[in-house]
Amino acid sequence: xxxxxxxxxxxxxxxxxxxxxxxxxxxxxxxxxxxxxxxxxxxxxxxxxxxxxxxxxxxxxxxxxxxxxxxxxxxxxxxx
Numbered sequence: 001x002x003x004x005x006x007x008x009x010x011x012x013x014x015x016x017x018x019x020x021x022x023x024x025x026x027x028x029x030x031x032x033x034x035x036x037x038x039x040x041x042x043x044x045x046x047x048x049x050x051x052x053x054x055x056x057x058x059x060x061x062x063x064x065x066x067x068x069x070x071x072x073x074x075x076x077x078x079x080x
Contacts (some may be wrong), residue, residue: 039045
């Protein structure tokens with residue numbers, strides 16, 4: 001087997017391998033898209049749990065946070 005024949009064979013194998021990988025990726029993208037559409041059509045992607053209560057935007061906790069931030073900024077300014 002000559003060098004030219006080996007290069008031809010390696011080129012064919014490279015193209016064949018890249019084609020197989022490309023085909024697999026296309027099939028994977030199509031299947032993920034179809035499953036996503038199926039899940040959306042069935043309504044499984046909706047969150048059925050009730051929303052949880054979050055902390056109020058204003059309250060006594062904000063004063064403590066503000067004091068902590070002010071103390072940290074003052075300490076930083078003293079050292080630098």
